[in-house]
Amino acid sequence: MLDSLREGLQNAISKILNSNTVDEKVVKEFVRDLQRTLIQSDVNVKMALEVTERVQKRALDEKPPAGVTKKDQIVSILYEELARLLGGEGALHLDKTKTNVVVMLGVQGSGKTTTAAKMARFYTKRGYKVGVVAADTFRPGAVAQLKTLASAVGAEVYSDEKEKDSVKIAKKGKEAFEGSKNLVIIDTAGRHKEEKGLLQEMKEVVGAVKPDATLLVIDGTIGQQCFSQAQAFHQAAPVGGIIVTKLDGAAKGGGALAAAAATGAKVYFIGTGERIDDLEEFAPTRFVGRLLGMGDLKALMDMVRQSDVEVDEKATQRMMSGKMTMDDLLVQLEQMKKFGSLKKLLEHIPGLSGAVNVGELDKAEGRFVVYRSIIQSMTGSEKADPDTINSSRLKRIARGSGRNEKDVRELLSRYKQMKSLFKTSKGREFRQMVRRMGDK
16 A cells, blocks of 8 residues: 555655764755655645655754654654644544434545445444445446445445436435434445536535535545545535545555645545455554554454454464464465455554565465465475475475475475564564454
């Protein structure tokens, strides 16, 4: 997620942490790196300059607290200022004892219908009885798409394909679910933001159903254009919150988040991938922690709970003590795939997002089928202690798995790297995380 922004920020931090001294020249060079990174991530130039000027002033003027180095203080200042740039903390609060109504707004192509289904999934897993209203009468196939997605997550859908008035559908849908559901999500039509018909329709829908929350869904790939889009909708129907989608790798994602926050509306959720579970609550401080390589253990534990990951306590203990077997490696790879990707998992773990080569991770993930066949061709003793695999055993394993000897050597190398990771100081947080998973 936001790979270029994260890489630029972490490179700037690494440079200052590795410098011999921290003087005015080093601070100003650090600030120039930050400005370049933020502007390349499509953050508004004025906003980028303002935040970096605050970082520079504080870094030069403030004295570090007792026991804190100047380098660590500067990283802390950056953390605070970036979190401030992305808006204040705040979650969408719903009352389970009543029927909460949420209206989804957005232009066509923003991912609104998919996000409505993701929200249904998000709240269904938290014990809500969710109903979804298909009030998009403009886009062909919108109703069928919503029915397919919502049924997959266990949410009931109200639709009336004979009715062409979206305001009437929204109102009847709300009435149909009132009393039986404690969350009703209304998916509305999307066209171009300049179309007066769309904005007028939004105004009428909101006026008819009187929602508890009006959420604007914005495509994260449009960058700082988020600001003008949010303003156009806000003038038609006051926006209570924003959801920024398509942030998985979006080069303009930083600009989108900063622009959304600049509207004054809270960014409540972000879409981080194509899977139905790839929607997470947005907390600026935790998000910035991930960008800077500090991790986000709370989001990680939410991922664990939502992914139905099973934890083998004995295997966990072996891994934490650095005695991982090949069977343990195979099980962990299978479990981690439930998160969507290993890279996504590791970016939540403090100290590990920058410690592991992303290219190597992607390669290992893509080779999962190859590795599984090789491990399954090993004897029990070889899986328990791969160090016993000599040249003749390696040839036999390669023949038995239908792979070549290079593949087997590659797997053995990956195994040693992962085993070593658990033994290092950088793996301490990982071991703590695994222990928490075992305590679920």
